[in-house]
Amino acid sequence: MAGVLDSVNQRTQLVGQNRLELLMFRLNGSQMYGINVFKVKEVLPCPPLSVIPHSSRVVRGVAYIRGRTITVLDLSIAMGSNALRDEGKGFIIIAEYNNSVQGFLVRGVERIVNMNWEAIHSPPKGSGRTHYLTAVTEVDKKLVEILDVERILAEVAPAPMALSDSYTSETVREEAINTVLIVDDSSVARTQIRRCCEAIGLNTVVLNDGKQAFNHLKAMAEAGEDPTDKYILVISDIEMPEMDGYTLTASIKNDPRLSGLHVMLHTSLSGVFNQAMVEKVGADDFLAKFHPDELAQRVLKQLEQRQASA
Structure with missing residues (x-):
């Protein structure tokens, strides 16, 4: 119980201070991407995946992890790029969105940085309305793109929109x-x-x-x-x-x-x-x-x- 309370206390220190912890990762190229650590449950080497027939192209398969079956999405495909090659050498970021748990296949995971939300900016004007970015920032003088994961999930598995x-x-x-x-x-x-x-x-x-x-x-x-x-x-x-x-x-x-x-x-x-x-x-x-x-x-x-x- 004390361990849980310590964990809560550590995380809540960031609350109200306009700060976040950003997990940085790569896909096919050198471009760096980020995801809020609050959404990440764990990161692990990609296990063998079982293919789901007739599933979305973005879904690379499912994996049995910690006693549950988790759908694994290839973020590179989701953004319109080529699939990550040799997924066995990649990593899965297991994250919780909208009361469900998904795995995101990435090439490599770099590190966690503690940042102020003031350093996180909306995508530049003129970038259009079809991109998959929700924000951008700079770490070590390099651009880090923060993906609009909600948009990706909405396209792969749309949530019910209609009211009763x-x-x-x-x-x-x-x-x-x-x-x-x-x-x-x-x-x-x-x-x-x-x-x-x-x-x-x-x-x-x-x-x-x-x-x-x-x-x-x-x-x-x-x-x-x-x-x-x-x-x-x-x-x-x-x-x-x-x-x-x-x-x-x-x-x-x-x-x-x-x-x-x-x-x-x-x-x-x-x-x-x-x-x-x-x-x-x-x-x-x-x-x-x-x-x-x-x-x-x-x-x-x-x-x-x-x-x-x-």
């Missing part, structure tokens, strides 16, 4: 006149959340990262507008360039002009440390991605509470 009929009734549409602030750096996640909220009749404002969101809310407050009058809640991702969701939440709760906002952290980070982190930064709710009915239920509950108090 009970959440899209005309009664809800007529009553839902408020706005939700959505903050997420993944284009796939932004679209999923926006469609869910709009399907139940809510207006949405969508921003790409925590820094944009905090500046937006501060500007409202400085102009004499109460953000809680406009937004019934803020739905924020955790992993975002410039300012992460933990820091955004702590910044909101520490500002008397904004502290009344209801903040839900909605993230693919579905590991065991989340509850301690959520409590530390003062978030009002936490939901792992992506379950449209459950998201709609949480949003409507908050809407009903707002309407009742009004």
Whole structure:
């Protein structure tokens, strides 16, 4: 038990400090890529893989690891490049996204670096809308690309997007006149959340990262507008360039002009440390991605509470 608590304490030291640990890896070439260590369960040499007939080309096979069968995706194929050759000499990064565990086949794993989210930037403008990057950074004067794994997974195994009929009734549409602030750096996640909220009749404002969101809310407050009058809640991702969701939440709760906002952290980070982190930064709710009915239920509950108090 003490070991678990020590581990939680070590990880939560980064919470609210706008920092992350980045695991760097390579695919076919010399380009370096990164993934948040919070999503990584373990890294191991690639074991023999069993091929799944008629599966997606991105799926190299399945492996039996630690008593469970794990699907292994070739990240190189997912990004439109050639398959990694001789997978037996590669490594598998086992990671947890959206309440499921996957293995990502890579050529080599380099090291872990501790960074500030301020050093993580959105992909440069002009790079188009079809790329698989969610952010970029620089380590040792070399560009490191952070992949939009949610987009890759959505293309290989799309999550259910449709809401149940009970959440899209005309009664809800007529009553839902408020706005939700959505903050997420993944284009796939932004679209999923926006469609869910709009399907139940809510207006949405969508921003790409925590820094944009905090500046937006501060500007409202400085102009004499109460953000809680406009937004019934803020739905924020955790992993975002410039300012992460933990820091955004702590910044909101520490500002008397904004502290009344209801903040839900909605993230693919579905590991065991989340509850301690959520409590530390003062978030009002936490939901792992992506379950449209459950998201709609949480949003409507908050809407009903707002309407009742009004």
